[in-house]
Amino acid sequence: MNTTPRPLLCFGSPEMTDALPLELARHGRVVHDITASDDCVALPKQQDFSVGLVHLDESQLDPATLRRYLESLNELNRGGNQVKWVALVSNAAVASPPIARMITTYFYDYHTLPVDAERLSITLGHAYGMARIGCHSVRQAADRAMQFGMVGRSPGMRQLFGAIQKVGAIGLSVMIRGESGTGKELTAQAIHRLSPRADGPFVAVNCAALPKELIQTELFGHEKGSFTGADRRRVGRIEAAQNGTLFLDEIGDLPLDLQVNLLRFLQEKTIDRIGGSGPIALDVRVIAATHVDLEKAVEEGRFREDLYYQLNVLHLEMPALRERGEDIELLATHFLRETARAIRPNVKGFSEQALNAITTHPWPGNVREMINRIQRAVVMCEGDLIRPRDPGLDQDTPNCTLMRLAEARAKAEREVIETTLSAVSNNVSKAARRLDISRVTLYRLLEQHAIDWQKKGAG
Ligand SMILES: Nc1ncnc2c1ncn2[C@@H]1O[C@H](COP(=O)(O)OP(=O)(O)OP(=O)(O)O)[C@@H](O)[C@H]1O
Numbered sequence: 390m391n392t393t394p395r396p397l398l399c400f401g402s403p404e405m406t407d408a409l410p411l412e413l414a415r416h417g418r419v420v421h422d423i424t425a426s427d428d429c430v431a432l433p434k435q436q437d438f439s440v441g442l443v444h445l446d447e448s449q450l451d452p453a454t455l456r457r458y459l460e461s462l463n464e465l466n467r468g469g470n471q472v473k474w475v476a477l478v479s480n481a482a483v484a485s486p487p488i489a490r491m492i493t494t495y496f497y498d499y500h501t502l503p504v505d506a507e508r509l510s511i512t513l514g515h516a517y518g519m520a521r522i523g524c525h526s527v528r529q530a531a532d533r534a535m536q537f538g539m540v541g542r543s544p545g546m547r548q549l550f551g552a553i554q555k556v557g558a559i560g561l562s563v564m565i566r567g568e569s570g571t572g573k574e575l576t577a578q579a580i581h582r583l584s585p586r587a588d589g590p591f592v593a594v595n596c597a598a599l600p601k602e603l604i605q606t607e608l609f610g611h612e613k614g615s616f617t618g619a620d621r622r623r624v625g626r627i628e629a630a631q632n633g634t635l636f637l638d639e640i641g642d643l644p645l646d647l648q649v650n651l652l653r654f655l656q657e658k659t660i661d662r663i664g665g666s667g668p669i670a671l672d673v674r675v676i677a678a679t680h681v682d683l684e685k686a687v688e689e690g691r692f693r694e695d696l697y698y699q700l701n702v703l704h705l706e707m708p709a710l711r712e713r714g715e716d717i718e719l720l721a722t723h724f725l726r727e728t729a730r731a732i733r734p735n736v737k738g739f740s741e742q743a744l745n746a747i748t749t750h751p752w753p754g755n756v757r758e759m760i761n762r763i764q765r766a767v768v769m770c771e772g773d774l775i776r777p778r779d780p781g782l783d784q785d786t787p788n789c790t791l792m793r794l795a796e797a798r799a800k801a802e803r804e805v806i807e808t809t810l811s812a813v814s815n816n817v818s819k820a821a822r823r824l825d826i827s828r829v830t831l832y833r834l835l836e837q838h839a840i841d842w843q844k845k846g847a848g
């Protein structure tokens with residue numbers, strides 16, 4: 390048993406918190422009582438709590454008040470780290486549907502009263518362990534995200550992060566390839582930030598979005614009076630990137646005549662403004678991006694081969710979203726937090742069914758599609774958890790194999806749970822032990838499969 394004192398947030402009725410410290414102190418824990426709402430806000434600021442014990446006493450606190458407390462405490466968790474809550478409840482309280490629902494939604498585990506210090510200590514030990522694992526991986530992912538400005542820990546993204554770090558240090562041109570909306574621009578920004586040019590400007594130009602007749606002046610600039618309408622001097626985007634990085638998005642759409650000018654700039658490190666009196670020396674690193682097959686464009690004569698080689702000194706491939714299995718949940722949670730913070734702070738997360746729908750959805754490759762769906766989900770969400778219908782994932786016809794597998798799993802899961810419950814006369818604790826899962830997980834599954842165990846008998 391771990392005897393290192395660890396801070397434990399203890400939140401509940403005075404009788405309960407009076408009884409607890411002594412019991413738990415024997416197990417080497419420091420206990421903080423919180424009975425007033427003011428304390429509840431002040432305490433977590435002073436210490437990092439990873440585990441909280443809450444006495445869910447239906448006679449003292451109504452579920453709505455308790456839920457508000459829990460949400461405000463969760464808000465206070467720093468570094469994206471979530472407190473693992475353990476509920477202390479009477480057997481009668483577990484049978485109350487609002488409290489049972491609350492436990493399954495917010496709690497890591499629960500302990501029925503009276504307190505059995507030995508057993509509670511084991512439960513708390515597990516909660517500390519889970520918090521430590523979760524906190525570690527969330528922090529690691531968050532640190533990486535801070536460094537690269539991107540979310541992801543799949544093998545494809547880890548490989549990309551390594552490559553960004555390498556090419557960031559070198560001043561050569563980079564070509565980024567990848568499907569639309571996979572993060573090419575974010576990658577270019579990360580390369581810039583990790584390069585010795587980080588203090589210089591990052592200038593992005595989308596070659597596909599500029600009208601053909603404006604690209605020359607947009608990129609290279611012009612002098613006053615150099616053509617009709619040029620009533621003042623204009624500094625081009627390449628010059629604006631002096632001592633920094635120029636990001637040329639959709640490079641495949643650059644017209645052939647401008648490809649010649651760009652090539653000259655890359656080789657000679659100088660540009661000529663339209664109507665200018667001579668070349669201007671520049672120190673600019675170029676990063677180009679494309680979602681089209683440039684080799685094919687070269688073969689077909691739409692893209693200059695010499696420019697292709699000049700730009701393609703270093704190249705990075707963006708993994709498509711469909712290849713980033715474990716990132717799907719991370720990305721979805723990241724976009725949910727961002728959107729909720731901006732427009733609906735009361736939306737707290739995904740229901741288990743919604744998360745399941747999101748992680749099994751056959752995302753074609755585009756992160757933007759995911760952002761759109763999550764934004765829509767936050768707007769449509771009626772409570773504080775997103776349901777599958779909110780992001781519009783309930784009517785999808787996903788990939789047949791995935792669907793059949795998911796259906797088969799759900800059916801098998803339901804059958805096993807029902808059979809086990811019936812074998813132990815619907816005693817949930819016994820059923821959880823037989824199934825080798827925690828009771829909280831079992832409650833979640835009962836809710837997910839709409840198994841009305843209470844009708845069948847109390848557990
Ligand atoms: N790994 C990621 N983490 C967080 N946000 C991401 C990630 N990848 C993409 N995004 C977001 O997805 C959107 C599209 O990213 P970005 O513009 O970098 O993609 P792109 O490949 O340049 O797209 P396009 O081909 O349409 O120009 C942006 O809002 C970006 O912030």
Ligand SMILES: [Mg+2]
Binds near residue numbers: 573574638
């Ligand atoms: Mg882009």
